[in-house]
Amino acid sequence: MPSRKRAPSRSGPTGKPVGSPTVGGPIVGTAMEIDGPHSPQQVIAGLRATSEGEDLVQLLTPEGQRVSHPQFNLEISAAQLQALYRDMVLVRRFDREANVLQRQGQLGLWAPLLGQEAAQIGAGRAMAPQDMAFPSYREHGVAWCRGVDPTELFGIFRGIDQGCWDPVSTGFQLYSIVVGSQGLHATGYAMGQRLDGRIGNTDSGEATICFFGDGATSQGDMHEAFVWAAVYDAPVVFFCQNNQWAISASLEHQTRVPLYRRARGYGFPGIRVDGNDVLAVYAVTRWALRECRTGNGPVLIEACTYRMDAHTTSDDPTRYRLADELEEWKLKDPLERVRVHLVREGMAGPEFFDKLATEADELARRLRDYCTSMPVPGPERIFSKIYAEPPPSLAAARADHLAYHASFTEGDHS
Amino acid sequence: MTSGPQTITLAKGLNQGLRAAMEADPKVIVMGEDVGKLGGVFRITDGLQKDFGEQRVLDTPLGESGIIGAAVGLALRGYRPVCEIQFDGFVFPAFDQIVTQLARFHYRSQGKLRMPVVVRVPYGGGIGAVEHHSESPESYFAHTPGLKVVSCANTVDAYWMIQQAIACDDPVIFFEPKRRYWEKAPLDVEVAPPPLFCSRLVRSGTTAAVATVVAYGPMVRTVLDAATVAEQDGQQLEVIDLRTLSPLDLAPVFDSVRRTGRLICVSEAPGEASLIGELAARVSQECFYSLEAPVLRVTGFDTPYPPAKCEEDYLPDLDRILDAVDRVLAY
Numbered sequence: 018m019p020s021r022k023r024a025p026s027r028s029g030p031t032g033k034p035v036g037s038p039t040v041g042g043p044i045v046g047t048a049m050e051i052d053g054p055h056s057p058q059q060v061i062a063g064l065r066a067t068s069e070g071e072d073l074v075q076l077l078t079p080e081g082q083r084v085s086h087p088q089f090n091l092e093i094s095a096a097q098l099q100a101l102y103r104d105m106v107l108v109r110r111f112d113r114e115a116n117v118l119q120r121q122g123q124l125g126l127w128a129p130l131l132g133q134e135a136a137q138i139g140a141g142r143a144m145a146p147q148d149m150a151f152p153s154y155r156e157h158g159v160a161w162c163r164g165v166d167p168t169e170l171f172g173i174f175r176g177i178d179q180g181c182w183d184p185v186s187t188g189f190q191l192y193s194i195v196v197g198s199q200g201l202h203a204t205g206y207a208m209g210q211r212l213d214g215r216i217g218n219t220d221s222g223e224a225t226i227c228f229f230g231d232g233a234t235s236q237g238d239m240h241e242a243f244v245w246a247a248v249y250d251a252p253v254v255f256f257c258q259n260n261q262w263a264i265s266a267s268l269e270h271q272t273r274v275p276l277y278r279r280a281r282g283y284g285f286p287g288i289r290v291d292g293n294d295v296l297a298v299y300a301v302t303r304w305a306l307r308e309c310r311t312g313n314g315p316v317l318i319e320a321c322t323y324r325m326d327a328h329t330t331s332d333d334p335t336r337y338r339l340a341d342e343l344e345e346w347k348l349k350d351p352l353e354r355v356r357v358h359l360v361r362e363g364m365a366g367p368e369f370f371d372k373l374a375t376e377a378d379e380l381a382r383r384l385r386d387y388c389t390s391m392p393v394p395g396p397e398r399i400f401s402k403i404y405a406e407p408p409p410s411l412a413a414a415r416a417d418h419l420a421y422h423a424s425f426t427e428g429d430h431s
Numbered sequence: 432m433t434s435g436p437q438t439i440t441l442a443k444g445l446n447q448g449l450r451a452a453m454e455a456d457p458k459v460i461v462m463g464e465d466v467g468k469l470g471g472v473f474r475i476t477d478g479l480q481k482d483f484g485e486q487r488v489l490d491t492p493l494g495e496s497g498i499i500g501a502a503v504g505l506a507l508r509g510y511r512p513v514c515e516i517q518f519d520g521f522v523f524p525a526f527d528q529i530v531t532q533l534a535r536f537h538y539r540s541q542g543k544l545r546m547p548v549v550v551r552v553p554y555g556g557g558i559g560a561v562e563h564h565s566e567s568p569e570s571y572f573a574h575t576p577g578l579k580v581v582s583c584a585n586t587v588d589a590y591w592m593i594q595q596a597i598a599c600d601d602p603v604i605f606f607e608p609k610r611r612y613w614e615k616a617p618l619d620v621e622v623a624p625p626p627l628f629c630s631r632l633v634r635s636g637t638t639a640a641v642a643t644v645v646a647y648g649p650m651v652r653t654v655l656d657a658a659t660v661a662e663q664d665g666q667q668l669e670v671i672d673l674r675t676l677s678p679l680d681l682a683p684v685f686d687s688v689r690r691t692g693r694l695i696c697v698s699e700a701p702g703e704a705s706l707i708g709e710l711a712a713r714v715s716q717e718c719f720y721s722l723e724a725p726v727l728r729v730t731g732f733d734t735p736y737p738p739a740k741c742e743e744d745y746l747p748d749l750d751r752i753l754d755a756v757d758r759v760l761a762y
Contacts, residue, residue, distance in 0.1 A: 151504075179539040190507070191539055195531045201497055202532070205504020212460075212486055213508070238528070241497035248492055402542040403577055405600035408628065408678030 081357030132325030135351030139298025197236030222310035232263025292320030463515030520563025534577030
């Protein structure tokens with residue numbers, strides 16, 4: 018069993034000393050607080066709270082005001098903030114374009130990220146080049162940060178491929194569609210980073226980050242991932258985007274306690290961040306990755322956000338949630354607060370926003386053009402690269418099937 | 432290892448094969464429940480942690496999905512994990528990770544990602560065990576494209592096949608006949624092994640052979656014993672050890688059936704919708720004009736594995752195989 022390297026005197030993100038490694042992390046309340054509240058209304062209010070509550074890390078309010086936090090102060094230049102805003106605008110535009118393409122029949126399906134831009138851009142930009150991300154299927158914003166071109170995501174949703182980007186050079190693994198399955202892959206990969214001796218140095222150390230949602234937290238595989246990561250001190254950040262809905266199942270169908278508090282039970286820090294605040298997400302994720310890099314992983318982050326669109330284009334949220342809820346979350350929009358802040362502080366003028374709007378239009382046009390011109394794979398694709406060392410029987414089945422196809426095209430049968 | 436043949440158990444053959452693989456490649460790691468200090472409940476990994484350290488022989492928490500899921504991640508990192516599932520009946524918590532992930536990474540990524548993972552599963556009955564310790568789940572895995580599935584039947588194959596499986600760049604489900612763990616045979620490591628994914632004629636009949644019997648894993652020994660008895664009765668049988676369950680290597684089976692005209696397939700697993708049902712279909716297709724009789728199957732029954740005191744009746748034995756020989760010859 019690998020021994021734990023965590024220094025006993027280290028502080029958690031709340032600044033409170035961490036006494037025992039087995040209960041490491043932010044001390045978020047008394048036993049009484051963790052047990053209660055008890056009324057259903059209180060439970061739901063507690064689970065849903067994002068802009069209230071002392072546990073929530075926030076650096077930019079929905080109104081666009083910078084606020085300070087004792088552990089996560091972030092110095093950021095106008096150029097850096099512009100860059101984060103640009104990321105979010107382009108990713109939102111790309112996401113909306115993909116939704117339209119699905120409605121026009123050009124994509125078979127799309128899983129929209131609308132509303133989760135800050136969570137994904139903040140986390141994605143906090144990653145170092147040598148880090149590895151394990152996404153679920155909605156991480157289009159993280160993909161963007163890792164240099165995966167949006168066109169590369171389309172193959173999955175147009176039925177051309179099952180993930181065509183290079184997971185190694187991008188540090189962004191393929192989408193995982195079986196909910197929660199990627200938690201163990203991330204943990205195993207992080208165990209490998211530790212076995213390789215790649216942690217312990219702040220600058221060059223490696224870390225892994227696993228993206229999943231509130232629904233995935235109910236999967237047994239996520240439980241095992243938390244256990245494995247804790248037992249092996251794996252340098253993995255579990256980044257949960259709590260977007261409040263797992264298709265039609267609201268959060269109270271998944272949990273009785275706020276999700277970040279579960280980390281305590283596994284013996285590592287859990288922290289809740291305003292997932293619609295790109296600065297807070299960036300600061301917290303950067304901290305968490307550094308913790309992992311230096312041997313203090315794992316860490317759980319719960320980014321509280323909201324899935325403003327449907328689960329996928331096949332879903333109809335009007336059947337299970339009220340429009341009021343969406344209106345409420347629109348007031349906490351992740352892009353708008355940054356725009357307001359940039360304008361109010363004089364960090365960006367009309368020319369910046371105009372140029373960005375043009376860039377977004379160009380991106381949308383490029384994606385549209387690409388989508389409609391994607392080549393459809395031939396029947397030989399069925400048999401392609403199932404194995405590293407393919408058995409002869411597969412080649413025979415392929416040849417048979419291609420010959421069958423050819424029998425229709427080799428002139429008339431007179 | 433000393434040179435020259437040594438007579439060792441199948442379990443020891445596996446142990447020495449694992450050791451050789453770990454010596455040959457530092458990326459090979461062994462992981463599973465109780466595989467380290469204890470050496471595994473069957474002692475297959477005995478002594479490996481002591482010699483290779485806790486970084487290469489990982490005693491894992493108790494969770495089969497965790498073992499396989501973490502192994503997938505380690506494989507993505509460049510390792511070659513060899514996972515032990517303690518008993519056949521406990522592979523099912525890992526079924527999702529094996530079928531939806533391990534089997535598909537190569538295809539999903541179109542070869543950008545490889546899964547050189549071996550999942551060792553002690554399987555089959557005959558040891559008087561409690562429920563979930565005597566299952567034969569190989570057909571589930573043979574039914575899953577993207578996996579390779581093999582089963583060894585003797586010491587020599589145990590020693591070589593485990594090394595070949597570890598060297599394979601595809602995921603291999605490695606079924607070990609646990610009731611045969613303690614059977615001994617001479618192993619000469621100087622003798623080069625056959626390839627991993629090939630079936631072998633392990634008893635050739637004379638020109639007068641009257642039937643072909645195909646088996647794999649724990650049933651190979653039983654079938655060979657039956658063939659010995661049949662010979663005393665004047666009936667020559669050809670016996671084929673399938674060895675590879677996916678991909679199937681059926682050329683030796685077709686050759687033999689073309690000589691004998693009759694085929695009996697033997698397996699402990701329930702017969703319906705099973706691997707050997709596929710065997711029967713393929714032989715019917717390829718050897719239609721050579722067959723003198725329908726293909727017969729001798730299998731476990733289509734029931735849950737029974738309480739241990741009933742397993743002698745449940746498991747195909749020498750008499751049931753000889754009975755099938757009589758029936759196939761009656762056509």
